[in-house]
Amino acid sequence: MKEERSLSLLQLMVNEGLVPSPEEEENRKTFIEKLKQIVVAWVKRVAWQRRLPKQDIAVSSATLLTYGSYGLGVHGSESDIDALCVGPYFATMVDDFFIVLYNMLKSRPEVSEIYCVKDVKVPLMRFVFDGILIDLPFVQLKILVVPENLDILNPVFLRDIDETGWKSLSRVLANTQICRLVPDLKKFQSMLRCVKFWAKRRGVYGNLNGFLGGIHLAILAAFVCQCDPFVGLSALISHFFKKFAFWPWPRPVELQDETLHPTLNPTETRLYMPIRLPFSSYEYCHSNITKSTFYKIRTEFLRGHNLTKDLLKFDFDWHNVLEPFPYTKKYAWFLKIFLSASKQDELGDWVGWIKSRFCCLLFKLEEVQGLCDPNPTEYIDVNIADPHVIFYWGLQAGKTNAIDIKSVKDVFWRNISTGYQGPFGKIELSIVKASQVPKSAQFDTLSQKRKKACWKMMDYHQRRIPIYSQHVPQYIVGYVSTNGDPEYPSAGV
Numbered sequence: 001m002k003e004e005r006s007l008s009l010l011q012l013m014v015n016e017g018l019v020p021s022p023e024e025e026e027n028r029k030t031f032i033e034k035l036k037q038i039v040v041a042w043v044k045r046v047a048w049q050r051r052l053p054k055q056d057i058a059v060s061s062a063t064l065l066t067y068g069s070y071g072l073g074v075h076g077s078e079s080d081i082d083a084l085c086v087g088p089y090f091a092t093m094v095d096d097f098f099i100v101l102y103n104m105l106k107s108r109p110e111v112s113e114i115y116c117v118k119d120v121k122v123p124l125m126r127f128v129f130d131g132i133l134i135d136l137p138f139v140q141l142k143i144l145v146v147p148e149n150l151d152i153l154n155p156v157f158l159r160d161i162d163e164t165g166w167k168s169l170s171r172v173l174a175n176t177q178i179c180r181l182v183p184d185l186k187k188f189q190s191m192l193r194c195v196k197f198w199a200k201r202r203g204v205y206g207n208l209n210g211f212l213g214g215i216h217l218a219i220l221a222a223f224v225c226q227c228d229p230f231v232g233l234s235a236l237i238s239h240f241f242k243k244f245a246f247w248p249w250p251r252p253v254e255l256q257d258e259t260l261h262p263t264l265n266p267t268e269t270r271l272y273m274p275i276r277l278p279f280s281s282y283e284y285c286h287s288n289i290t291k292s293t294f295y296k297i298r299t300e301f302l303r304g305h306n307l308t309k310d311l312l313k314f315d316f317d318w319h320n321v322l323e324p325f326p327y328t329k330k331y332a333w334f335l336k337i338f339l340s341a342s343k344q345d346e347l348g349d350w351v352g353w354i355k356s357r358f359c360c361l362l363f364k365l366e367e368v369q370g371l372c373d374p375n376p377t378e379y380i381d382v383n384i385a386d387p388h389v390i391f392y393w394g395l396q397a398g399k400t401n402a403i404d405i406k407s408v409k410d411v412f413w414r415n416i417s418t419g420y421q422g423p424f425g426k427i428e429l430s431i432v433k434a435s436q437v438p439k440s441a442q443f444d445t446l447s448q449k450r451k452k453a454c455w456k457m458m459d460y461h462q463r464r465i466p467i468y469s470q471h472v473p474q475y476i477v478g479y480v481s482t483n484g485d486p487e488y489p490s491a492g493v
Contacts, residue, residue, distance in 0.1 A: 002311055005318075018076050024077055032081075035064060046091050046100055062085065062086060062087045063150055064084065068081075073189045080133040081134050084168055085139070086139055087139070087141070091140060093140065098123075110130045111128070115127070123164065124138070140165055142161075181222060187233060191233060195221050195237070198321065198322055199217060201323065203296075203377070207286070207287070208358050208376075224239050241301055241304035241307075242305045242308075245298070245305040249274075254276045288358075288359045308321060328434045330373075334393060334432050335393040335431060336392055337354075337428075337429060338429075339391075339427055341423070360411070361415075365395075378390070382438075383438065403431060
């Protein structure tokens with residue numbers, strides 16, 4: 001019977017489009033190879049600009065390392081791809097990655113919507129390649145030849161990496177270690193697909209909203225796989241909910257790894273749900289979990305446990321476990337967050353910036369109102385013509401009338417008005433009843449594609465000036481925007 005439950009869950013994932021077809025898998029592999037070829041050609045061009053010896057130019061190389069859902073093998077048909085560009089010692093981020101490689105990619109017919117995101121913890125390029133959205137950060141290794149199948153866990157390659165490069169590399173390291181430490185990779189991948197699907201359906205997925213991100217769920221799923229290596233998929237899901245419904249937080253969750261000797265970090269254990277990164281003895285997953293979101297995550301773990309503790313019940317049905325969270329039935333009042341822009345291509349930047357500051361809004365709401373459920377789903381009102389996105393956050397019953405919405409607006413506006421370098425859009429905060437939520441905004445927590453949390457740094461229609469190679473003076477390596485004034489070139493490409 002448990003095996004039957006596992007098979008029915010696997011079939012449900014296929015029916016929901018969570019498992020890409022063999023053709024889609026092959027297309028993605030072909031795409032990664034094409035991108036690798038571009039990166040290798042880029043490095044050889046940079047080596048020539050640097051006037052390296054011919055023999056060094058011939059052997060110089062770079063590679064791509066995938067991470068995130070694709071790197072873990074749990075991507076869906078419409079998933080984005082996260083790939084780290086790993087370059088040799090002579091390739092720099094500022095001149096070579098953000099100018100030379102940018103211009104090479106921009107000139108390709110299969111590349112569109114490309115822009116640079118620089119003033120963030122992990123600088124990257126974002127673009128669409130053959131219809132797939134790509135996030136491409138960069139790290140420089142102190143070597144000439146970067147092997148195509150780079151063993152990133154080899155300490156020889158990890159010497160003298162700067163802080164920015166280490167932050168970029170940490171995502172790949174985490175994925176690599178997780179895949180190495182789980183006892184059965186295929187079983188882990190199936191489990192993680194299910195867990196992510198559950199988290200999205202129940203409204204507890206999304207680090208920017210204070211919930212669990214992909215890396216948090218991957219480590220929690222891997223931990224359960226290590227604890228119960230011989231049980232089937234359905235039992236793993238059941239054990240997952242039981243394990244974390246009763247976990248003694250803030251005790252950290254740590255994967256079993258004989259090569260590491262974890263040390264307690266007092267700062268991290270003050271977090272609500274500390275989860276240690278699997279490649280470090282002292283680093284933990286970045287977390288935005290607050291009092292409100294911790295309460296909801298624990299509630300959903302407990303609900304999952306109650307529904308899966310008896311898999312042999314005659315009327316057991318996975319659809320009950322994965323039922324979308326009923327926001328309009330659960331909450332009578334909502335905070336409506338309305339975001340709009342004059343142009344569609346500006347909306348994504350504006351929404352991404354606001355989402356990156358959601359924690360400030362959540363903390364303020366908890367201060368003046370109590371518990372709040374920051375639903376991560378983005379909605380569109382079909383009756384509004386301007387490009388827009390709407391969020392509806394559930395509010396705790398009984399305190400809604402006492403909310404000083406003006407003070408909340410003022411605090412949040414001060415937070416979002418500092419640091420944003422794109423064109424400002426509009427933001428409106430208001431308290432609405434559940435009955436005022438438009439019928440077109442159906443609370444299906446998987447129906448809308450989320451905007452990634454970052455922003456374009458430049459307007460690429462502005463005048464640009466050429467940048468010449470420092471090593472071959474007459475060779476143009478790219479262009480820099482000027483914000484209309486050639487005397488003061490901007491930081492963006």
